[in-house]
Amino acid sequence: MSLLLPRTLLLLYPKLKIPKIPMASNLSTLSSAAPPRARLRGVVFDMDGTLTVPVIDFAAMYRAVLGEDEYVRIKAESPSGIDILHHIETWSPEKQRKAYDIIADYESQGLDRLQIMPGAAELCGFLDSKNIRRGLITRNVKAAVEIFHERFRLTFSPALSREFRPYKPDPAPLLHICSAWEVKPSEIMMVGDSLKDDVACGKRAGAVACLLDESGRYDSPEYAKVNFKPDFKVSSLMEVHSLLEAHFDLSP
Numbered sequence: 001m002s003l004l005l006p007r008t009l010l011l012l013y014p015k016l017k018i019p020k021i022p023m024a025s026n027l028s029t030l031s032s033a034a035p036p037r038a039r040l041r042g043v044v045f046d047m048d049g050t051l052t053v054p055v056i057d058f059a060a061m062y063r064a065v066l067g068e069d070e071y072v073r074i075k076a077e078s079p080s081g082i083d084i085l086h087h088i089e090t091w092s093p094e095k096q097r098k099a100y101d102i103i104a105d106y107e108s109q110g111l112d113r114l115q116i117m118p119g120a121a122e123l124c125g126f127l128d129s130k131n132i133r134r135g136l137i138t139r140n141v142k143a144a145v146e147i148f149h150e151r152f153r154l155t156f157s158p159a160l161s162r163e164f165r166p167y168k169p170d171p172a173p174l175l176h177i178c179s180a181w182e183v184k185p186s187e188i189m190m191v192g193d194s195l196k197d198d199v200a201c202g203k204r205a206g207a208v209a210c211l212l213d214e215s216g217r218y219d220s221p222e223y224a225k226v227n228f229k230p231d232f233k234v235s236s237l238m239e240v241h242s243l244l245e246a247h248f249d250l251s252p
Contacts, residue, residue, distance in 0.1 A: 040248040046192030047138035119237035171205035
């Protein structure tokens with residue numbers, strides 16, 4: 001028995017409706033669907049200037065530790081920021097002690113004025129609702145982390161302070177957290193307000209890096225040639241919520 005062509009069928013049965021077959025262009029549209037989003041299993045935060053409002057005058061602290069002339073020289077050589085802890089490590093024990101005393105004094109003053117960053121509590125609540133882990137890496141001391149946890153009733157685990165060596169921008173602390181969580185670095189986001197510490201730590205570990213730049217200072221041309229650049233940049237923690245939903249698979 002021969003098959004009737006669609007045109008013949010319409011002549012014999014005018015009221016017959018023949019379904020339309022999708023054209024090749026429609027098929028190509030289906031094949032070009034967006035690729036699957038990367039899975040996110042944890043977010044690691046910096047503390048000072050990220051989870052807390054910036055209150056420490058780092059420029060004044062660096063000048064007090066280094067002296068004005070040395071501060072100006074190092075600042076010119078390192079436009080992305082001064083790694084004060086790295087410089088101190090090369091000094092004599094007595095000079096180191098004096099430097100750490102100055103830093104501790106500035107950090108203590110900062111603790112007296114400690115405020116949580118707007119959007120931090122809400123972001124933590126969102127991560128908890130998605131069962132996404134929260135960690136913390138800071139170059140501040142362990143006592144400051146404990147005060148932060150107690151004062152704002154937000155717990156991050158692991159929470160690594162500068163007693164953990166080597167500290168940021170070395171990737172070791174972030175890789176330590178990945179090992180503790182048993183996840184790949186590519187499944188972690190590092191969020192912080194420092195290109196030289198937080199972004200560098202995240203990128204060197206193989207994680208996603210998100211830079212918090214409230215004032216837009218990193219838009220300056222002097223930061224255009226830094227070695228490590230963030231995958232994302234936000235002006236407030238409140239933007240991170242929508243960023244995560246738009247770019248990542250947040251399923252358990």
